[in-house]
Amino acid sequence: MTAASDRFVGHALGVSWHDLGPSAQRAARNFLHDSLAVGIAGRNAALADEAFHAATGWSGQGGTGLVLGRPGARLTAPHAAFANGYQIHAQEYDCVHEPAVAHPMASVLAVLLAEASRAPVSGADFLAGIVAGVDIVASLGVAVKSPLKFFRPATAGVFGSIGGLCRMRQLTPEVSRNALGYGLAFASGTMQAHVEGKPALAIQVAAAARSAIEAADLARLGFEGSHGSIDGPFGYLSLFEDEVDLEPVLADLGKRHRIEELSWKPFPTGRAAHGAIIALRSLMERRGVTADNLRSFTYRAPPLIHRLVGRRPFAGMSVAYARLCFAWLGAVVLTRGTIDLADFTPERLSDPALLALAERIMVEVDDNGDPAAFVPAVGTAVLTNGTVVSDSVSRQFGSPEWPLSREEHLAKAERCLSFGGLGHAHRGLVDLIERFDELDDVVLALAAVIE
Template sequence: MTDTQDAIRTFADHVIATQFEAIPAHAIRAAKTFLLDSLGVGVAGTRAGHVDAWIGGYGGAVSGPGGRVWGLGGTLPTPAAAAVNGYLIHNSEYDCVHEGAVLHPMATLLSALMAEMEARAAAGRPTDGKALLRAIVLGVDVSTSIGNAVTTGLKFFRPATAGGFGATAAVGAIAGLDRETMLDAFGLYYAQAGGTMQAHTEGLALLAMQAGFCARDAVVAVHMAEQGIPGTRGTLEGPYGYLRIMEDDYDRAALLDGLGRVWRITEVAHKPFPSGRATHGLLDGLSTLQAEHHVPVDAVERVEAAVPPLTQRLIGRPVKPGMTANYARLSGPYTAARLLLTGKLDLTDFTEAALADPATLDLGARIAVTVDGNPDPNAFSPVAVAVVLKDGRRLERRVEVVYGSPAKPMSREAHLEKFRRNMAHGRGGLPAENADRLIALVDDLESVADTRALIDLIVPA
């Protein structure tokens, strides 16, 4: 395949040629939903570990004004603001996900986009609501189309690596790049892209920081391209392109299938629980069994979950003393134990006290997550859950569609309740009325002339 046939050219054309008026109403509604969701999740992320050190590291590394830090205030240079806010969005594992692409499409994209939007507005070039929504929709199209095409399991951290292509597309969209400059930006981003699954294996906050790294790199790539620095052209499919190096195999037909017809933002799933999406099938099944049978937790002997290989790989880790919140959010046994013990799973279930709770550790040790033999290397479902009681009864539930997905969605009321909880959870002391003001602003975003107004409501006055 020659560089002139690389799919990156089709993505560049899609971003440049697609106007706001061509995007259907249901895609715009989905963009508003996950914009609001991501802003709230980012504010809640200020409670996570390492936030101050993360901000401090960037504050000492570069200088100059740019974007504001969500939930806390203070200004960092645009690439640094993108990096910090990307970490805030993803650090609680509460941000939305595209299951087919195995990718959190908003963390890297929105943090880069909003930081760049602030910088351009400060220079007298504000981004209006329609331009912001257009950039979100097109950026999600790019990142999730790349993820959808992959036919092998995760090797690099795809929410960061493929997510950065979506961020580059979104930033390039509000910058008004022409075709060749957009191609340069994609190539310059790819030259910087990185993100290892080793951080997942070790349960480190670094996993979410990688979303920030790639958000930063997307901003830098667009700035470099605007200065005339050339980027690669075989960026996705060349002999050393992303799909040949950072993924192991892909389906080219799926890569471009539906582009301009299927709006990928409408396929994005909500996160009803602040834990890895791979835990949600197990949690959904347990919630349903509890609602149906009202089983006292002290009557439970053990829990068994049979899940696809990717799900077991991501959340099969056992509970253990001294585990970090990052480890626990991606532990099926831990999250299931907390749900059974408390009747819910919320951000407060990842405090030091909760992580060390003896009852949680005891119950979690009796929860097993095993592989079901599903041949799809990127599947999250179906999930089969069984609760075995001490009297010998066995309660079973098979979850084909996981709560929060477009086929089993959260209601608007549940979505807004989650958003308000996240806004209240942040440590910046935001006024309670800001949540309702932000909801109204996003609902009417098409009429907003300067989208800095969104950031005004998620930083302290």
């Protein structure tokens, strides 16, 4: 029986940009654009300067890897991947593959940018690498039938990033398989940081990106890696997941491209909070719910939602914790009508009025047996006059079933660039994305626009 690593390698190396359908190509452009913009905004994320400082110290001199939102900064490839991986994920604004419970682009884009900074890469090869990498990350996630145990954006992200790099550089099957073997050697990332709301979440993504570069470098130097890296008795799936049905997912390779299944994040929060935010906003707009007349709001949803964003707020909580706390996020929405990048200030995180309002908001578990389900869910508000109003959520805003419009996509990108201090580059980046597949050197062209 052919090892799963061989099947993933065969698929990744066979991805051709020019053979992809229009919808896959559009999705690749959209989420490249979205992720670049989010990464630029991430240069002003909490602890982003500290992460960059650490990466600079590790890197030393002589690097060529650009860092998003930091014009002129150059780090060695592993450390540029680390810095960009942190910035893309640190604000919980990067796109997500909901069925896989993974953020593929945070690590995949960080790795491809770092590798492409070493020597010229064409736009067509770069985009093909993105598609291949996302296919691997998402496939590893959707094959799992048990609850999330490790932090999949990092643990699956390292394999997808390696696959994307191998496709972009058109490495041999043997080298690519060996690189995946070192992906297993380096794979890490637990959910404990998520439970505690610690910045280690984004650091785990950053480390996966750095490790992907290192794994590919070792393989190119002739290091032989484990061939059972994915499905061996001590491979990735055996160690990091419980219940797995891999064969149907492998059989789907080439028949669908998971890039088309990605969801935008309309808000810079844990994705699990988005349905609740939309339900609350709907009740505010349609039923007149306000901070003053609300007695309680309950979001009854699948177990994953409570697990990810059902935590309780407290004064002095970290930014990372707050982004994963729907009670506090809901309080901000009740007072502002939305939530955005500038809301996560120390003053707001400890605002007594917001914390008091958040005590009226909760997440409740329903009887859904799907460990990866985000919907269906119901938001119910009880008003001070005794009125009870509800809103049902059957799809997530930003998902393939309810995508951002072109205008909404561009507005998010522009907000991100402005938050990162590069608002002037918005129109140039939009234009570059539309001709990205025609570029001979993607990093040279990108630097000309954002630096």
